[in-house]
Amino acid sequence: MKDTAQKLAEQYHVDLYGRYPLTLTEGKGVNVTATNGKTYLDALAGIAVNCLGYAHPVHVDAIQSQAEKIVHMSNFFYNEPQSELARLLAEISGLDKAFFCNSGAEAVEGAVKLARKYAYLREKSGNIISMKNCFHGRTIGAISMGKEKYQKGFAPMAPGFEQVAMNDIPALEDKFNEDTVAVILEPIQGEGGIHPVEKDYLEKARELCDQYDALLILDEIQCGIGRTGTMFAFQQYGVEPDILTSAKALGGGVPIGAVIAKEHVAEAFGHGEHGTTYGGNPLACAAACATINTLLDENLVDKAQEKGNYFMNEMRKRAEDLDAIKEVRGRGLMIGVELNFEGAAVVDAMLERGVISNCASDTVMRIIPPLIIEKDQLDTIIEVLTESIKEVQKNHDKA
Numbered sequence: 001m002k003d004t005a006q007k008l009a010e011q012y013h014v015d016l017y018g019r020y021p022l023t024l025t026e027g028k029g030v031n032v033t034a035t036n037g038k039t040y041l042d043a044l045a046g047i048a049v050n051c052l053g054y055a056h057p058v059h060v061d062a063i064q065s066q067a068e069k070i071v072h073m074s075n076f077f078y079n080e081p082q083s084e085l086a087r088l089l090a091e092i093s094g095l096d097k098a099f100f101c102n103s104g105a106e107a108v109e110g111a112v113k114l115a116r117k118y119a120y121l122r123e124k125s126g127n128i129i130s131m132k133n134c135f136h137g138r139t140i141g142a143i144s145m146g147k148e149k150y151q152k153g154f155a156p157m158a159p160g161f162e163q164v165a166m167n168d169i170p171a172l173e174d175k176f177n178e179d180t181v182a183v184i185l186e187p188i189q190g191e192g193g194i195h196p197v198e199k200d201y202l203e204k205a206r207e208l209c210d211q212y213d214a215l216l217i218l219d220e221i222q223c224g225i226g227r228t229g230t231m232f233a234f235q236q237y238g239v240e241p242d243i244l245t246s247a248k249a250l251g252g253g254v255p256i257g258a259v260i261a262k263e264h265v266a267e268a269f270g271h272g273e274h275g276t277t278y279g280g281n282p283l284a285c286a287a288a289c290a291t292i293n294t295l296l297d298e299n300l301v302d303k304a305q306e307k308g309n310y311f312m313n314e315m316r317k318r319a320e321d322l323d324a325i326k327e328v329r330g331r332g333l334m335i336g337v338e339l340n341f342e343g344a345a346v347v348d349a350m351l352e353r354g355v356i357s358n359c360a361s362d363t364v365m366r367i368i369p370p371l372i373i374e375k376d377q378l379d380t381i382i383e384v385l386t387e388s389i390k391e392v393q394k395n396h397d398k399a
Ligand SMILES: Cc1ncc(COP(=O)(O)O)c(C=O)c1O
Pocket: 103, 104, 105, 106, 108, 135, 136, 137, 138, 186, 190, 191, 219, 220, 221, 222, 223, 247, 248
């Protein structure tokens, strides 16, 4: 039976999302409750957004107290939470300057504009190189550098992008030339199915960018903000980007995106050359400051690594007796369990058992829970995932 929200959405909301027949109303910790009265353990975290889970008291307090002071102002004025967030991001990234927007795709657009402006000042007019199987968002710019699947029906694509296979060094060397503007990549491809970049590839990308005065843009919209066991995934590689994009978990659920850059890159932008009305408003920035400070205060970043290793080791043990599992991979709490068949039915079976999960790239079960998750809750996900895979496998065997 459809509830009111579902009926209204059917009538008035554009039919864009393949939704589960559940209306979620509130959450606490890693659990969310639906109008059917059931509570679900969330292994998806609003797609790697709710890093502090639901209703974390520090997050709630930051939003409430900022709302009482001032929610929004224009960027014609200084705002305290915005300045503090820029400082915090410089501190945790090692880069120098930030500007703010409202979503991941918008951060990617900002990064592309900044890279192009930097190139323009050096009289370069080449392409930005992106990776096959990447995902950078849904704007025309972002789909132009992404998978064909997301481009279909939206031609013409924006010019100025070309793709290479990630982790193929000769292919990257082949594409590079004096005119190359930038390379953009996700240190761990998320929507593409949890594929980490290899260290020597990232090092080579850095070396080529230095050689040709091109910029290395790392998109950490999904893998950043502590999820992989360091504040940013690139910090595990010893390779620094020139431009870093962040969004998703940055606001702990309040929409915000950021472009963070090295000083000499950031100064390519002049007054009025980029901007957005809402970007970095006090409410979003207060939520983001509270999110980052809580991750640090509760040591949730180091713990993400321990928890992720625990999960992956346990899943690998189970995979020994389960032919359906091809590979378990990831970093920290950004985990992919690749199956030998499509994962949609496993997501359904997990939901039946009270766990919200997701499948990326058709066959990869993506486990990206809130970073506050406890060991016994990870055990529940492991149990439910294993049972659900077995059930779907049995159905496949019968068919
Ligand atoms: C790596 C990466 N970049 C960009 C985006 C786009 O972010 P948004 O959906 O906030 O526009 C996503 C979203 O999944 C992402 O995973």
